[in-house]
Amino acid sequence: MPRQELGEVGSVPQQRLRFDLCYDGSNLHGWAKQDGLRTVQGELERALTTILRRPISLTVAGRTDSGVHAKHQVAHCDVNQFEGDPQKLRDRINGILASSYSALWRPLISGGSVARGTLIKGEADIVVTTVAVVPDTFDARFSATGRxxxxxLSASPQSRDPLTRNARWWVPYNDLDVTAMNNAAIVLLGEHDFLSFCRPREGATTIRTLRHLEVAEGEDGELTIDVSADAFCHSMVRSLVGALVEVGRGARDEDWMRALVDNPTRGHGVPVAPARGLTLMGVAYPPEREWSEQSRRARTLRTLEDCTEC
Known part of the structure; x- marks a missing residue:
């Protein structure tokens, strides 16, 4: 494998590793590492530290909140020069993650709180799908062009399938007006200050470019809301969903939605939808030759204290 040096840390050459992963957030306290709590970052960094025998710090494309899922998340870290097989590293990481997940459930099963057969050997709620050695121009967060x-959400009793309850919101309203929701969604497209939909961080901008927001109705009243943007600030996606549901149930109208972007303030009281219905579907990156320039542009737009969906 060609060796791509990141430069020197002391006298030790460094390399950058990219991790593509997915997770079920139901029993996780979000991405960010927190003392005494089980998180995606904490579990993955612990596995990497065990394997590589040095402290590891990960940078992620988008920090997700407690209960939020990811079908495709991306992170990177810098390590002492790596000469092994990235896919063997992936398998070792997944082995440790599966053992940790098993340890979480074993006391509940042995104590009778959870039925035997709940856990199958090798299962985990965090899975690394790919590990790759990449140039240091790649930054999981700042090289991304979109999320x-x-x-x-389920908007009728017929769609409330208990087998899928951990991945959707059972709203207490029937017959949401999808047409009204989509008309209101159009108002939000483009570059705006989304302060009305965000929990701002000191020194961080709440200006974002919303590229796509659409509500689609499936069978039995199940609704799918797809949204994409250059980036998202804290609680933005769930606030967008909460606002759309208010319009769909007739409590608010399109003019209210327009006021949220024309007069951005936290005082509008936009409801925040539950975390369990939200999944990070993917992160977009430009071609490799553009990674460095994209990172430069993104850093200019946002301070280091800012974040994507949290």
Whole structure:
């Protein structure tokens, strides 16, 4: 494998590793590492530290909140010069993640709180799908050009399938007006200050470019809300969903939605949809030759304290 040096840390050459992963957020306290809580970052960094025998710090494309899922998440870290097989590293990581997940459930099964047969050997709620050695011009967060999320909700008793309850919101309203929701969604497209939909961080901008927001109705009243943007600030996607549901049930109208972007303020009281219905579907990156320039542009637009969907 060609060796791509990141430069020197002391006298030790460094390399950058990219991780593509997915996870079920139901029993995770979000992405960000927190003392005493089980998180995606904490579990993955612990596995990497065990294997590589040095502390590892990950940078992620988008920090997800407690209960939020990811079909395709991306992270990177820098390590001492790596000469092994990336896919063998992936398999070792997944082995540790599966053992950790098993340890989580074993006391509940042995104590009778959870039925035997609940856990199958090798199962995990975090799975690394790919590990790759990449140039240091790649940045999981700042090289990204966009993030795509999907929110699922069930708007009628017929669609409330208990087998899928951990991945959708059972709203207490029937017959949401999908046409009204989509008309209101159009108002939000483009570059705006989304302060009305965000929990701002000190020194961070809430200006975003919303590229796509659409509500689609499936069978039995299940709704799918797809949304994409250059990036998302804290709670933005779930606030967008909460606002659309208000319009769909007739409590608010299109003019209210327009006021949220024309007069951005936290005082509008936009409801925040539950985390369980939200999934990060993917992260978009430009061609490799554009990674460095994209990172430069993104860093200029946002301070380091800012974040994507949290």
């Amino acid at each position: 795509q999320y999907r929110y699922l």
